[in-house]
Amino acid sequence: MQVRFWGVRGSIAVSGGAFAATGGNTTCLEIAHEGHRVILDGGTGLQRMGADCIATDGPQLDATLLFSHVHWDHIQGVPFFGPAFHPGSTLRLGGAPGLADALQEQMRAPMFPVGLDALQAQLSFVDVEVSEPLIVGPFTIHAETMSHPNGVLVYRVEAGGHSVVFATDVEHGEQLDPRLLDFAEGADLLVHDAQYTDDEYDAHRGWGHSTWQQAVDVAHLAGVGQLALCHHDPGRTDAQVAAIEALANQQHRGTFAAREGGRVAL
Ligand SMILES: [Zn+2]
Ligand SMILES: [Zn+2]
Known part of the structure; x- marks a missing residue:
């Protein structure tokens, strides 16, 4: 499986020199295997993915696009997804309740x-x-449900003997959600919401997100291979992301901060 991060930012897209190395586009993950493509979430990163598909393979695309939920930062790339405008493309959409209405x-x-x-x-x-x-x-x-305002689905995508768990926009609260510990068990790659630090979380209770420390704990307890910290807060600079990445990697080896354009081969 080839995994590629097209959008790793949470809440709203950002631009500027302090954010360039991490990337400013909102959530979008591509998973490819044996010529098939699954895309998870259609945040603004979907626009870049579409442009890359057109440049590489032409305007026609056959893909399955699944959504964790329909908050803006997970659907705003859809109206700018180039292959969706070509009559030769085939797109299967699904996941979030009310998806068609929201789009x-x-x-x-x-x-x-x-x-x-x-x-x-x-x-x-x-x-x-x-x-x-x-x-x-x-x-x-x-798929599995998790706690997030208006609901969210997390996904476990398996192919070729490998597995990727995509768990964005999840709020554990005081205790790690046992549903996610079960769901992520033994995954090769866990992509997990890491919007806040433990210190920031108190002021954002009920906003629907995790801390990077919780992401590390889930990875450790579920015995996952690699952990990608994702859905970075829009205010988080490249230097801050790198500092979090270093601390997190000390606690769970194989942890990295998801960055736009980054790839993982499984
Ligand atoms: Zn979000
Ligand atoms: Zn959300």
């Missing part, structure tokens, strides 16, 4: 110049059930 709403007049029907690709919506895995090409994809 239509964010392109509704007077907030956006064209509607969802401007996307010429063959769009279909797939149901994601917590109780039953979704099979897409070589991928087996499990």
